[in-house]
Amino acid sequence: MTTALKFALFGAGNIGERHLRVAKEEPQCAVVAIADPAPHGARLANEFGVQHYATAEALLEHEAELDGAIIATPNDQHANIGIACIQRGLPVLVEKPVTDTLASGQALVDASTAHDVPIAVGHHRRFDPSIDVAKETLDNGTIGRPVAVECLWSMRKHDTYFDADWRRNPPSGGPALINLIHDIDLLRYLLGDIVRLSADGGAVARDNAVEDTLALHVRFASGAVGTILASDAAPSPWGWELGTGENPEIPPTGRNCYRFMGTAGSLALPRLELWHHRGDEPADWHHQIEMRPLADGARAALRNQLTHFCGVVRGESAPRVDGADGLQTLRTVLAIHESLAQQKAVDL
Known part of the structure; x- marks a missing residue:
């Protein structure tokens, strides 16, 4: 039997705890140490029977037999911790965004290249089985040539969510970097790179120093276009977490939040609803349109x-x-802030 890999977990907040609980059920690995200065980190370490350290430096100094690391700290700590791990030969799974700035992200990527140690970025939705099916469906021409996409993400976050200062202020706060970055990553994965975007919105509903509501127009390298609406101040049934139930803290609705439109049909996610006209090709708006669900795992x-x-x-x-x-996804999301600030379209 293969020996379980020994991982360190840096950051035991919301997503860090989810990583910890998932790792507990994964026979291929075990989290053996946690670094987090908050009392919650110490409590989790005690619950799971692993070592606890207040700092990343202390963990790396004392844990000499690690195989890899999971980094789920605030964004501005990703690069320093990641580089320290890479210099010790430890592959890292770093939560999204890969870092908080392009400069620090490039430094992390450069360290990975120089030491030949891999970085995996935690855009975990690419591992949802519906995305595997959607990728194959879009690539094999089932809906023809993709020409447009619509994306919706809207939820009202609880007021205490913003007790953490970094969630209210640049450079890490706001739904673009915290939430929409997942959607941008999926759209890049499914349709290719975004080459131009224009953003409008801002702090519409709250007095925070970061946006709470956004409207985007995007163009892909393929020529396809898209619209993205996002808000963390407005309740709705639309959003990936709502549609899939992937986040145990958010009650699911089962509603679609992406609609891909092609020259021969359309595809809605995450329910994988494939729409085609009834009739021989080329069918058109005179023909009945029908939905066929696709299966996933x-x-x-x-x-x-x-x-x-x-x-x-x-x-x-x-x-x-x-x-x-991961750095290209970050570059695309930071262009949203650039477009908001300059009130004009940004080319990538």
Whole structure:
């Protein structure tokens, strides 16, 4: 039997705790140490029977037999901790965004290249089985040539969510970097790079120093276009977490939040509803349009991502989202802020 890999967890907040609980059920690995200065980190370490350290430096100094690391700290700590791990030869799974700035992200990617140690970026939705089906469907021409996409993400976050200062202020706060970055990553994965975007919105509903509501128009390298609406101040049934139930803290609605439109049909996600006209090709608006659901597998994106990372650590596979890929998603999201500030379209 393969020996379980030993991982360190840096950051035991919301997503860090989810990583910890998923790892508990994954036989290929075990989290053996946690670094987090908050009391909650110490409580989790005690609950799971692992070592606790107040700082990343202390953990790396005392834990000499690690195989890899999961970084789920605030964004501005990703680069320093990631580089320290890479310099010790530890592959890292770093939560999105890969870092908080392009400069620090590039430094992390450069360290990975220089030391030949892989980075996997935690855009875990790429591991949802519906995305595998959607990718194949869009790539094989089932809906023809994709020409447009619509994306919706809207929820009202609870007021105490913003007790953490970094969630209210630049450079890490706001739904673009916290939430919409997942959607931008999926759209890049499914349709290719975004080459131009225009953003409007801002602090519409709250007095925070970051946006709460956004409207985007995007153009892809393929020529396809898209619209994206996002708000963390407005309740709705639309959003990936709502549609999939992937986040145990958010009651699901089962509603679609993406609609891909092509020259021969359309595809709605995450329910994988494929729409085609009835009749011989080329069918048109005179023909009845019908929906056919596509089948996918059990929804376990975080678990699938961790299993994949174990393969990366063992050298069996390359990261599905490597550092350079994660950096391009960050570059695209930061262009949203640039467009908001300048009130004009931004070319990427």
